[in-house]
Amino acid sequence: MIEPKKSKRFQRILAHYLTYQLKKHFYRVWIDDRREAGKSSSGHLILANHSSWWDGLMVFYLNHYVVKEDSYAMMSQKGMEDFSFFRKIGAFSVNPDSPKDLVTSLKFAEKCLQEKKTVWIFPQGKEEHLEKRPISFMSGPSFLSERNPEISVSLVTFYYTFRHDQRPELFIRICDERVDHNQHQSRKELTDILRTVMEKKIESLKADIINEDITSFDLLLKGFPTNSEWLTFWKRRK
Secondary structure, eight states: OOOOOOOHHHHHHHHHHHHHHHHHHOSEEEEEEOOOSSOOSSOEEEEEOOOSTTHHHHHHHHIIIIIOSOEEEEEEHHHHHHOGGGGGGTEEEEOTTOHHHHHHHHHHHHHHHHTTOEEEEOTTSSOOOTTOSSOOOOSHHHHHHHHOTTSEEEEEEEEEEOOSSSSOEEEEEEEEEOOOOTTOOOHHHHHHHHHHHHHHHHHHHHHHHHTTOOTTOEEEEEOOOOHHHHHHHHHHHO
């Protein structure tokens, strides 16, 4: 397992650079933060869907500017090898093809949670098309929740879409999720429950966007003006 090696200086630099890149590539980034007020006194497990290259960077951006917790993120072995700088923002590797390495990574995640830190996981384990159903869902989150029932769990849904402008928009919704451990369900059953909840939240977010109902969202980031906006500006000047 490749362990994280956080650097506050690097994180500050990356945050500024990423802000510029997001403004360049997205028209708007919206957020609907439905978490309960108050910081959890236990570890915090955050699960997010994974459909884009941007997701890993968005986890960092979201944590840096919104969640603001001492966070660590599980990332594929190959991704860590290709982009080693992720170590500096709290990423640690996982190799699902190696049972021994997988257990080591889950134990590290559990250690972070027991130290009341935050752990981000993409349960799909790989990028999948945003509209694929059912989504893949690995058993790692249920393993951690089952062994540490006191931790809080949140779900983050990312939805990338084109609407009425030249560049795409990104909608993010964060929700707390109460995991009931009193039903004595198996780990497989708990995994299926979490997968179903994640799918429903993606579909709910999708429906709001299709129906143009974005009243619950706040503007997190406004992109640079598009070509169409510049053309409209010059047209008005004539």
